[in-house]
Amino acid sequence: MHRLSIAILVLLAWTSAAQAANDTKAHTVNVKVNEAAKMSLLNTAENLTITATEAGAPAPPVTSSVQWLRYTSIVEDALATRRSLTARITAGWPLPAGTRLDLACSDPTGNGTSDRGVCGTPQSAKQLTNASKSFIIDIGSCRTGTGPSEGSQLTYTFSVSSWNTIRSAGPHAVTVTFTLTEDY
Numbered sequence: 001m002h003r004l005s006i007a008i009l010v011l012l013a014w015t016s017a018a019q020a021a022n023d024t025k026a027h028t029v030n031v032k033v034n035e036a037a038k039m040s041l042l043n044t045a046e047n048l049t050i051t052a053t054e055a056g057a058p059a060p061p062v063t064s065s066v067q068w069l070r071y072t073s074i075v076e077d078a079l080a081t082r083r084s085l086t087a088r089i090t091a092g093w094p095l096p097a098g099t100r101l102d103l104a105c106s107d108p109t110g111n112g113t114s115d116r117g118v119c120g121t122p123q124s125a126k127q128l129t130n131a132s133k134s135f136i137i138d139i140g141s142c143r144t145g146t147g148p149s150e151g152s153q154l155t156y157t158f159s160v161s162s163w164n165t166i167r168s169a170g171p172h173a174v175t176v177t178f179t180l181t182e183d184y
Contacts, residue, residue: 071151085135087132104157
């Protein structure tokens with residue numbers, strides 16, 4: 001019986017020690033994700049000049065694809081909220097007589113493309129005017145990258161729209177403004 005009492009005491013002491021070694025505490029960590037709509041451009045000025053190169057032939061369109069637009073988007077509701085990338089001419093409108101300026105945005109490319117999110121769908125090239133037009137639609141939460149040749153490549157095409165109205169013109173600065181809009 002004495003052995004049984006000792007065994008019970010040892011078992012009770014061991015159980016008390018095991019409970020003290022397993023003490024846990026908890027606290028609350030509050031986390032939040034802010035909605036975001038951020039863009040950046042390389043800020044390289046484009047220089048597009050229409051030049052007649054052959055007698056009797058139309059002046060060829062001039063194209064430049066040196067500019068990249070990068071963006072980060074965090075939407076409020078992944079299923080209901082989408083954004084569009086719009087562009088318009090905000091200074092320098094109208095263009096020189098008889099000309100037009102078109103813009104095309106490529107599908108965003110870059111490093112880490114396996115986890116970019118929903119970067120949207122580029123639309124076909126459109127003529128830029130002083131009215132906003134959508135160039136990339138259905139943008140969800142995404143990132144396009146920040147390095148060289150990452151983001152959406154912008155291709156500008158400056159061309160003759162009317163030989164009846166075209167006139168020579170000196171340098172004409174045009175400001176193209178991009179907006180990342182919420183479509184709901």
